[in-house]
Amino acid sequence: MTTDMGAPPGNAGGTDRRVLLLPGWQDSGATHWQSRWEALHGYRRVQQDDWLWPRRGDWMTRLEETLLENPTPAVLVAHSLGCHLVAAWAAHSRHVARVHAALLVAPPDAERDDTPANLYSWRPIVRQRLPFRSLVVASSDDAYCSLARASGLAADWGSAWCLLGARGHINSESQLGEWSEGHALLQPLMS
Numbered sequence: 310m311t312t313d314m315g316a317p318p319g320n321a322g323g324t325d326r327r328v329l330l331l332p333g334w335q336d337s338g339a340t341h342w343q344s345r346w347e348a349l350h351g352y353r354r355v356q357q358d359d360w361l362w363p364r365r366g367d368w369m370t371r372l373e374e375t376l377l378e379n380p381t382p383a384v385l386v387a388h389s390l391g392c393h394l395v396a397a398w399a400a401h402s403r404h405v406a407r408v409h410a411a412l413l414v415a416p417p418d419a420e421r422d423d424t425p426a427n428l429y430s431w432r433p434i435v436r437q438r439l440p441f442r443s444l445v446v447a448s449s450d451d452a453y454c455s456l457a458r459a460s461g462l463a464a465d466w467g468s469a470w471c472l473l474g475a476r477g478h479i480n481s482e483s484q485l486g487e488w489s490e491g492h493a494l495l496q497p498l499m500s
Contacts, residue, residue: 326409326499327381328352331372333389333417334428336360340481342488343388349487352386363390365430369398382409384498389453389478390428392416392445396435396466410442410498414491415479416462417453436465442498443468446491448476448483 330343330352337343346352355375357368372394376383385408387395392413399405418424419431445463449456449472456472463470471494477483485491
């Protein structure tokens with residue numbers, strides 16, 4: 310697949326939107342669909358200082374800084390803990406107009422009893438309605454979030470809902486390759 314070479318990096322197909330990738334805990338590895346989208350489409354990954362012990366406030370600050378670097382409206386593409394980053398940031402930022410829409414893939418349940426201590430700073434989950442269009446994409450067999458919990462988060466955030474079926478945590482282990490189905494879900498959020 311090719312991209313419009315006249316578009317600046319991170320700008321999908323020459324639209325007036327830029328795409329920011331928000332990986333979850335431990336980042337997205339080379340075979341993860343987010344990494345493939347970064348390579349194929351020139352989308353920009355928001356780099357965090359600490360992928361292993363993510364502090365919610367630190368991650369929110371980094372997202373804010375990235376959004377303020379460029380006035381072009383952004384479409385956020387979040388995976389896992391990145392979904393909670395979007396919700397937490399949107400609830401506190403004065404710059405939510407910098408975001409056009411968000412694709413929220415496989416939000417985990419950070420309030421489960423078996424949540425690793427590394428993620429305790431993400432509790433409680435922010436459930437405020439998002440001030441921009443969003444779509445939550447979930448799997449029926451995600452080990453990190455029940456289907457009922459994922460659909461509840463989508464409702465709380467005011468997000469549209471897409472159930473993929475049995476795809477695990479919708480990550481590299483799901484063997485999605487470049488996940489063209491997910492990229493197709495992104496396109497309506499770009500307009």
